[in-house]
Amino acid sequence: MTATIPHAATVLLLRENDTGLQVLLTKRAASLSFMGGLWVFPGGRMEASDLSTELAARSDQAAIADTGSRMLSADASADTASIDLDTARGLLVAACRETFEESGVLLARPRGGGRWGDERLARVAARRVATSADATEFARMLVDEDLVLDVERLVYWSHWITPAFENRRFDTRFFALTVPPDQEASVDRGELTHHAWLTEADVRRHLAGGEMKMAPPTRATLQDLWSSHRLHGGLAAMLEAERTRIVPPILPKRFEVSAAEIEIVLPWDEQYLQMPGEGCRSLATYPDYLTAMPSRMRFPRLR
Secondary structure, three states: OOOOOOEEEEEEEEEEEOOEEEEEEEEEOOOOOOOOOOEEOOEEEOOHHHHOHHHHOOOOHHHHHHHHHHHHHHHHHOOOOOOOHHHHHHHHHHHHHHHHHHHOOOOEEEHHHOOOOHHHHHHHHHOHHHHHHOOHHHHHHHHHHOEEEOHHHOEEEEEEEOOOOOOOOOEEEEEEEEOOOOOOOOOOOOOEEEEEEEOHHHHHHHHHHOOOOOOHHHHHHHHHHHHHHHHHOOHHHHHHHHOOOOOOOEOOEEEEOOOOEEEEEOOOOOOHHHOOOOOOOOOOOOOHHHHOOOOEEEEEOOO
């Protein structure tokens, strides 16, 4: 598989209340060439600035080494284009930056455990637009406000690679965490037009009614999330249990069902290796959370 697919990071922002588990979803503007009009998790492409020495100094090195080593070992076992530890760190940083840009939620804290204070919170919020326009502004903001990134909060959740039949491809790592307390999500009404905290029942209702459209990885990730939450009985227990989950890469193949439907075939399907199209090496054994999902999923054609 080619090593030139851009890296990206996506974040599952989660919270729990009397209605159950809620996940933040945002809607991309219909005019966008990539995934226009679809509901997605906050996230985006890793930028060169995410690999900067300034951001490396403002990240927990033990957390980076732990999560990074699991990224590297999973890549090696699946025979994909492996990353190095610097890239793994950049992906964790990108997850924090993109979460701030796309949802306004900042995964950072004052150095030394100091208090945020209303003035510092206001200054940080005011720099969101500049950060969205220029990724290098994220590091400047952290330095100016003496903040360190909460990379240790990120639980490595899944790894999806856009198939070769798509016009734009990304090698995307998904991370999950509880939304920090006292932070409110919002969208800038530019690339993103709406946001909502949704339960499983909400999502299923909106999908069935046609009010929502999602790409296959988003829908599959939600199914995995809901199943894990039911298994572990709560958000905190789920994230603690899943912190060490094995995360092999998933590079789907596509089967044309009809003019209106496609079928996505995943690597643990017994026919995956025989199907045409670029794929990743199928492992002898996959984690239970993956094999619990169907190896083939039908979706309406998005365009």
